[in-house]
Amino acid sequence: MVIVLVIVPLVAALLAFMVPSDRVRPWIVAVTGAAHTAAAVAVVSLGFRLTNISPWLELDALGSLGIVLVSIVFLVCAVYSIGYLRIRSERPNRVFCTVLLVFLSMTSLLMLSQHLTVMWVAMEATTLATALLLYFNQNQRSLEATWKYLMVGSVGIALALLGTLFLAYSALIGLGEPTLLFSDLVRRAPGLSAPWLRTAFVFLLVGYGAKMGLAPLHTWKPDAYGEAPGVVGALLAGGMTTCAFITLLRVYRVADAGGQGDFARSLLIALGLLSMATASVFMVGQRDFKRLLAYSSVEHMGILVLGIGIGGPGIFAALLHTVNNALVKGVLFLSAGNIHRAFKSKRLEDVTGAIRRLPISGSLFLVGFLAITGAPPFGPFVSELLILTAAIDAQRYVVAALYLIFLAVIFIGMGSTVLAVVQGEPPEDPDGKTYRESPMKVVPMIVSLVLVLIMGIWIPGPVTSLLEAAAKLLGV
């Protein structure tokens, strides 16, 4: 039953590929997205133990959280892309729409997978699919971004494969058979060969960390997010990085159960702080507002692994932050996409007074900035605060201090760029043609923002229990 979440988008992808009309295709994507969200919510609220088909595919709490989240992000992006593809009608969208649906299918497979190889195949497929999305504009710059993305992404995915093999070897030596089923691995983890388990964790962390965009393997991110259409950026920053984080959490769970928790957590803290530091260096004085968002994504991936590294209540906080980050990234990237279109530039030299020219997108960009940097009453405020208190509770004062310093630097750096974009007088439009904010391009952002606001004021009960169940899986 639960496999429907994988198959339906694939069938829809085939349909989208065969439909000849460029106008109909985006609607197929959006309708499939809506059906997928409804189905995902239904499956998760019916209870995730209900629908096992094989031990390889099963929806645990972590997967449930991920599948609903990615599905919502996808729906937001799908509705937005109806409006976006309408103004880009000069470009055929057959590949774009098909690949979007394949992406949805593969992320669902990833959330369901309880076997490391299946999970790896799903991650690989998502990588390839997103490479095609990045190349939508088909110019020299997007080609460069795609090439860099493919190179770093492929190396990451290759290292993750080697890490997977190491884990299997660790099981071969310790347990006598090379099992890669998570349930087996977690249950029998104390028997795994410790040196191989540690090596495997390092390789998997580097490999899937590259997909998340953790420093120092974040180099593809500014180029990819900078050159891709805003909607692809939103899908990558809200969807794909979430997938990579979930895979990493599953691996962490095995390492923790195998007695390598302290080793794993210290690595996560180091990478988290390094990512935040890298982001803060490049965000101060950033002249390109889409690259700014890319570095913001590096920062928040850092915060996520930092939360896990702190452990205890930090795990719940990190999971909560996953939700908040994905939703706010939707607002930020989509509004940035609108601003980019309207000004035909993403450099501060050309873009001022966005609020005047695009009242809704400009304001949402500003509010999105406030939300992501942790201003109340939005969701990230709660999760970022919880990570801070978790660090203090764990008596990691240095980590807490560095975390606060980086957050402050990033707030100031990001703020100066964002304010320069939204304030002031817009330059004269040479074409005299103003860019219209059609409902299709505005409503998805507002919905995202409302969700973030709800997460900040009062987290709905079912969401809390899902987050708690997922945190419990990770050993809290």
Add this chain to the structure above:
Amino acid sequence: MPPIADTVLIILLLTNFFILGTASMRAMIRVVALQGILLSLLPIFVESHATLRLVALVFATAALKGLVIPSLLFKAVRDVHINHEIEPYLGFIPSLFLCATGTAAALLFADQLPLAAAHKSSLFVPASLATLLAGFLVLTTRRKAISQVAGYLMLENGIYVFGLLLYQSMVVEVGVLLDLLVGIFVMGIVLNHIQREFSSLDTEHLSRLRE
């Protein structure tokens, strides 16, 4: 593990040095093809019975890594009329030195890891890690897109060698083959586009996106 397997692995290690030391694109691709053929021999040493699966794996590896992909790369070299020099960012001597250091480190590191009884006294683990490192070196220090793809292939080869230690679990080779097929396929398409956009396959052109 018969000593003949170790001989093959030692030849594999030597080819790594050759790839890092050569200045000719064609020679590089030829040696990458040779690596593919060497890899296709290895499954024979981990499985003593001539099963259908073994035969299929040997032939598929030889065909893909030894023939199809190298000839695609050759075709790319022919089509773009670039000069056939490798043009590294890092000179040949330092590259070879790093490769030697990497190989030594791989041997030392692999020595620390416990091995299953059947795999004792074999070079599979160090050869895998050393080839992986050499591939990474080619990938990061060579300028042209084709040599970067060759580097990626070496990286894959390293993983393949380790995958053979887990011969009994099928999924491993499915993963390796899929990765190889799709990765190279997509890279091939992008190579094609790079060539069309820039009339060259020099990744030096891909440097507009900078801080």
